[in-house]
Amino acid sequence: MGKHAKPSGKSAYEAPGSMVRARPLPVRSAVRLRRPVDIWHKPALSAVAALAIPDLTLWALGRLDLILYTSAGAMCALYAHGLPYAARARTLAWVVLGMVASLGIALTAASLITSTALLVMCASLVAAVHKVVCEATRIGPPGNIILTFIAASAFFVPQHPGQVPLHMALALGAGVLAWVACMAPALIRPQGPERIVVARALEAAAGLLRTEADSGGGQPAGVPHARHATAASVNAAWHTLFLVPVRTPARAAARAGLERLLVRAESALGDTGPAIEASAEAEPRDPRFAKAQPRDTRPAKAQPRDTRPAKAEAEADRLGGWARELRSGRALPEVALSAAQAEELAGVAAEEPGPPRPGSRWPAPGHPRGVRAVLARLAPGSPLLPIGARVAAGCVLAGWASMAVGVGHPYWAVVTAASVYQANTTLSWQRALQRTLGNLLGLLLYTALLPLMHLGPLAMIALALACQLGAEAGITRNYWLGSVCVTPMALLLTEFGSPVPATTLIADRWIDTVVGAAVGLACCVLVTNRRAADRIEVALGQVAAAEAVACGLLAAGPATGADEARDIGWARDRLAGCLVELREAVEVAAGEWWQRALPEERIAHAEQRGHRALAGLVRRLSAPAA
Known part of the structure; x- marks a missing residue:
């Protein structure tokens, strides 16, 4: 199975009428x-x-x-x-x-x-x-x-x-x-690890924006892969930031700056829509991050009217430039957020016990953490x-x-x-x-x-x-x-x-x-791992449940306060985590040489619906205020 499932009916390695399939073992990719x-x-x-x-x-x-x-x-x-x-x-x-x-x-x-x-x-x-x-x-x-x-x-x-x-x-x-x-x-770079994971998320988001801009509004094969890679990178970066303590105002401010960058990277998952429009108006294109492009000598009347690809390229250049600044150890840049994104950060921080932690986001409740998570996996x-x-x-x-x-x-x-x-x-x-x-x-x-x-x-x-x-x-x-x-x-x-x-x-x-x-x-x-396919069924159920919650929030209308923004943010986090877990389960099961046929159509539809709902949640938070 490839990186992303396609609704192609029977598996490429499934014999007609068979309930199991055998996969060939690669050689060239093993040594590349x-x-x-x-x-x-x-x-x-x-x-x-x-x-x-x-x-x-x-x-x-x-x-x-x-x-x-x-x-x-x-x-x-x-x-x-x-x-x-x-x-x-x-x-x-x-x-x-x-x-x-x-x-x-x-x-x-x-x-x-x-x-x-x-x-x-x-x-x-x-x-x-x-x-x-x-x-x-x-x-x-x-x-x-x-x-x-x-x-x-x-x-x-x-x-x-x-x-x-x-x-x-x-x-x-x-x-x-x-x-x-x-x-x-x-002692030298106390924020080094978290800056690196945020830089990776920014680079993945920039790659997604460029891939979507090159597609011209279509859906080439590279877009689903880039979307999943961005979701996985952003999800991993959030889990890393959740491990950063904010016991002092200085540490809270430093983490808040990284979170604002990560929120902007996350906005790329909402397609090249309102998030890009808002960022283009809030932050003009920085010439330091722009790529050298050949000058367009066509007459003005031949210019395309759709400016979204150009704005997506500008946002990609901006995200890539921020990633390079993070890796070089420079001061964190100023990042513009939408009103709903700022309310989400403030609302989630207010839910945490202890002193106020402005601008700090925390994981959605309901998932085991630490030792309990390890025991659950065993x-x-x-x-x-x-x-x-x-x-x-x-x-x-x-x-x-x-x-x-x-x-x-x-x-x-x-x-x-x-x-x-x-x-x-x-x-x-x-x-x-x-x-x-x-x-x-x-x-x-x-x-x-x-x-x-x-x-x-x-x-x-x-x-x-x-x-x-x-x-x-x-x-x-x-x-x-x-x-x-x-x-x-x-x-x-x-x-x-x-x-x-x-x-x-x-x-x-x-x-x-x-x-x-x-x-x-x-x-x-x-000794085949027959439980690998069972893991897919569990992951499909989790994606369906998270998608149902997301669709309910999307149907309720735009976020009007910190509480609504917090709920939308937590629903986005749950759905993104479930999609990453589903893709990991599929790749593990697809690599078993003797395994019952995977539900490829269900997997493809679940991922398509899940990413569509995820994009809607991200757009809802990144859209400019009316």
Whole structure:
């Protein structure tokens, strides 16, 4: 299924009269390079700083054999870089505690259990817990793979019970250092994360306006995709701003400025209608943001009368310029809002307990947040449970298969199998292909780096840090490109603990990669996620309910006060969130290779009606006052 469903009757992969369909597995798209993520350097530099200090300290003390334990805590610096600093502080604390707890379980098992097969089973169960919890909390990149890599390795490290507390203390100390490294940028740009997500929303809205302007009033294939991308970006930006505290007037004012920009980005979802007309009158086109356009030499009588595309282009240039100013750290620009938008912000802020918070918007009531939201995603019948079963079964079988082949590092097969499992079979196939290709190229890189490694421990530390930087630089472009640097870094960590001949190490790694990817993918194909289609039915019901509320508000007439504007705003938020959830559910279910036919016509009609109602709500709030 494509990015957006079309009312085409039967699925392209559905046999006539069949209730299930099989999908082909892509190859070319799995290895295609993408544009790098805009903040890839932030986790990269944080992790390098968090790794370098303990590594050099251990080198000075002559205890590089402890580098695995300090790396466990230092790797936590890769998490939570998309969150505001207040939320990042809490999230990183939980990540560090989770890492230390996983390490403690692994080391305790290693000190008490002598059976390799049983250790493989324990490591697989821990990997399944990591996968399910990371998906339920939506922690974001790098997800469960770092936790599983460290814990699975620790299950097979020779250990005595008396050593476990010291090793856990080393991991905790390095985790505290990682926390400091991730929080340090707050001293320079305390609003950096929220400015970036708002800039992304502005750029997505500008792209939508340009796409609609180029369509000339039609509905080309790119418009639905651009509309969904804008809704998703705006929705993600609001959820990020909701995490920003406003305990002081200065923080409240700073957040209010970002909210006004985000409201203007959200106005693009109302089509190129009253919102664009109002903004064009309130804010003339800024020549700094205008693109160089060829001069139109046609006679005046040949000029088209419809000026909406030109105004949409002007608004797109304005939004793009604001996005660049946000990324550069300049002062927030002044943004004009409609009367209803201003009333909505004021009305929602008045509903919050505590001191007045002018200009602050808050999430719509009725949705669980925090721990309750995580528990709701893990409730019986959750679509995450089959994914956990896949991880547990695949990792156990991959580890046992590695033992049967005679490889001395079965945890590599466990980690490979754990890394393969994604939201559906198609993505899992792509990840298996990417990891196999990246590990093969990474082994070639490791072989080329062997002469440098023989220069001494300092050279090995420098190579490990360089590989960490290269992994973060490449993994956002494609997973296989990042794996090229991850593979030699993992082998270097093995060398610090217990040196192994290079030929044996390379052969073991290659065999474990192939075994882990093959067995993991086989389990993914056999253990299908039949609940993925059920998730679509739930999402369709939620969209229908949110659309009914939206249509009722639209039929009631324009907003005449803060209360009405607040209700319209909350209805808009619920509907936008439900549409994003529906599209995510459809993409997950569409990637299962063996799944009953999806209700494509219902999905297409629900999305069309939902986005139409969403545009009406946005227009109602962004329309100029009479």
